[in-house]
Amino acid sequence: MTTTAHPRPWLAHYEPGIPHDFQPSGRTLPQLLEQAAKHHPDRVALDFLGRTTNYRELWFQVQRFAHALQKLGVQPGERVAVMLPNTPQFVVSFYAVLLAGGVVVNTSPLYTPHELEHQLNDSGSETLIMLDSFYPRYAEVQERVPVRRVIVTGIQDALPFPKNKLYPIKARKDGMWVKVPIGGKVFSFTQLRKSQPPIPQPAAVSPGDVALLQYTGGTTGVPKGAMLTHENLVSNAEQCRMWMSDLKEGQEVTMAAIPFFHVYGMTVSMNLSVMTGATMVLVPNARDIKMVLTQIARTKATLFPGVPTLYNAINNHPDLARHDVTSIRACISGSAPLLLETSRKFKEITHGANLVEGYGLTETSPVTHVNPIFGEQQEGSIGLPVPGTDALIMDDAGQPVAQGEIGELWVAGPQIMKGYWQRPDETEKTIRELDGKRWLLTGDMARMDEKGYFQIVDRKKELIIAGGYNIYPREVEEVLMTHPAVLEAAAVGIPDTYRGESVHAVVALKPGMHVTEKEIIALCRAELSAYKAPRSVEFRSELPKTAVGKILRRQLAKEAAERRSTANSAD
Structure with missing residues (x-):
């Protein structure tokens, strides 16, 4: 397979001012934080609901915790699962694991015990750092995972x-308090950090x-690392830094509401902030919009990476x-298509903040394309x-298509992953x-197009994106198929004005069997994170398939979307 220079x-x-070429700096992630502590020691690094930590103290805490991890036996290359919301502990844990030579395994706090078990086993994580309120989920699977220390x-x-x-x-009043038994292989984060000398073994x-x-x-649809x-x-943080050409070193305030356990939040909210000596305003729950608004107003946040549902x-x-919210100056929206109306209204309420759409994948760290912050922004485009970063539009034979024609998007650059873990x-x-x-x-x-702006027109992977979260149909379908009454099932995405898309389940039942929509949804909610569970269920006598028996998900999605559109018009 060959192609000429494109x-x-x-x-x-x-x-103007954005370089056409890029060479990786050769730095590691802990070096970013070390340099921030050197150049901006007194700058506030973390602001968590009013409690602040400057870069000097953050680097000190990271070194201490890295030493604690080494003393516990964490070896170079060992996987350490981090299951935390956006808190100071996440930032300290992330950089400390890397400073100790370990590998971070970002673990969603939304995971059910079933999902947590799969990821811990697949990654081979022997250490788990988690919030106390999540402990009961780990306790359900602790005998079936390789974790040696929590x-x-x-x-x-x-x-x-x-x-x-x-x-x-x-927390006790709300029934959310969990008393975790410290001892044995269960350790206190706070005690470990306090008891260790500050300098880890290099x-x-x-x-x-x-x-x-x-x-x-x-x-x-099988989760893989x-x-x-x-x-x-x-490199991806550096690329974003170049793109946001007006960033002021050591002066920005980043509203860190999108989760750090999501690769977009980790790169654009956390790593980019550290690289530029910005203050991170940590919000542990982005769904608490009143808290987000309160923190923007209190801290005069200037940068606000997010997803369309959050801005909406x-x-x-x-x-x-x-x-x-008028302190907000610039925002990059990722993870899902950004509606023009959302962008216009956000610019209006912030008195001029530029909210632009970008594109990326987990496998690309994640950003590959972004609309210009101050230059020409094209509606419906993921930008440049x-x-x-290089990009091609290719046909099924691996050859470039003509300009303006549709094909599969290929990307190359220093942000492209090494590969899939053990796959x-x-x-x-x-x-x-x-x-x-x-x-x-x-x-x-x-x-x-002729200017080099790219537009996504379809998903070859049939991925569902709801509220910025990726949902893979196979994962939902496997749960649907566990119901004794279900003969076959498909999960598809249908348009949702709030989430972008929502999960719609289509099931065919075994002869003589009966089950309700409520029961199907309840089953999925018990086995999957809430955002993955179907919000609607359709029953059919059989599902449409190709000649070789593959269920036609796209046809089902199209028909469901058309029915919803017709129903909305009738209303």
Whole structure:
């Protein structure tokens, strides 16, 4: 498979000052934090509901915790699962694991015991750092996973006085308090951090080493870990830094509401903030829109990476008028298509903040394309490839299509993953060598116009994106098929004005069997994170299939969307 050198029309539409070329700096992620502590020691790094930590203290805490992990036996290359919301403990844990030479396994706090069990086993994680309130889910599976040590912390450990004293009282009142038995293989995060000398044993870490296992689905829907190296993640933060050309070193305030356990939040909210000496305003629950608004107003946040549902929720919040959000200057929206109306209204309420759409994948650390922040922004477009990123539109034979025609989007650059953890066959399907570069086959169907702006037109992978979260049909379908009355099932995405898409289940029942929509949804909610569970269920006598018996998900999705549109019109 060969191709001639292809033009890069997007370069002519870069904003002034954005470099056309990019070379990785060769830094590791802990070096980003070390340099921030050196250049901005007194700058507030973390602001958690009013309690602040400067970069000097953050680096000190990271070194202490890294030493604690080494004393517990964490070895270079060992996987450490981090199951925390956006709290100071997440930031400390993330960089400390890497400083100790370990590999972070980002673990969603939304996981059910079933999902947690799969990820811990697949990654081989022997250490788990988690919030105390999540402990019961781990306790359900602890005998079936390789975890040798559990480190627990609580929200109260990071709160300022008197909130740290009041939080446990409120948690008990709300039935959310969990008393975790410290001892044996269960350790206190706070005690470990306090009891260790500050300097860890140096771990030999190079830019090409794997830093993170970020789990994703892909074509099969079976979650697998994308191996992202220090170079991948640092390069992507540097690429975003170049794109946001007006960032002021040591002066920005980032509203860190999107989860750090999501690769987009981790790169654009956390790593980019550390790289630029920005203050991170940590919000542990982005669904608490009133809290988000309160923190924006209190801290005068200037940057706000997010997802369309978050911006839309802010635009339409009943208390919006009581909060000043005009400090926000720029936002990059990722993970799902951004509606023009959402962008327009957000610009209006912030008095001019530029909210632009971007594109990326877990496998690309994640950003590959973004609309210009101040230049030409095209409606419905994911924008231009960021510096150092190449992009092609290819046909099924692996040849470039004509300009403006639809094909599969391939991307290349320093942010492309090393491969899938322990799945060389899946890696081989996803990454190709061409013209001396490693290209990632995104599975998304796209087109490029004459200016180099790209537009996603369809999903080859049949991925469902609800509220910025990736949902893989196979994972939902496997749960649907566990019901004794279900003969066959399909999960598809249908348009949702709030979430972008929602999960719609289509099932055929066994002869003589009966089950209700409510029962199907309840089954899924018991086995899957809430955002993955179907919000509607359709019953059919049989599901449409291809000649070889493959269920036609796209047909089902199209028909369901048309019915919903017709019903809405009738209303």
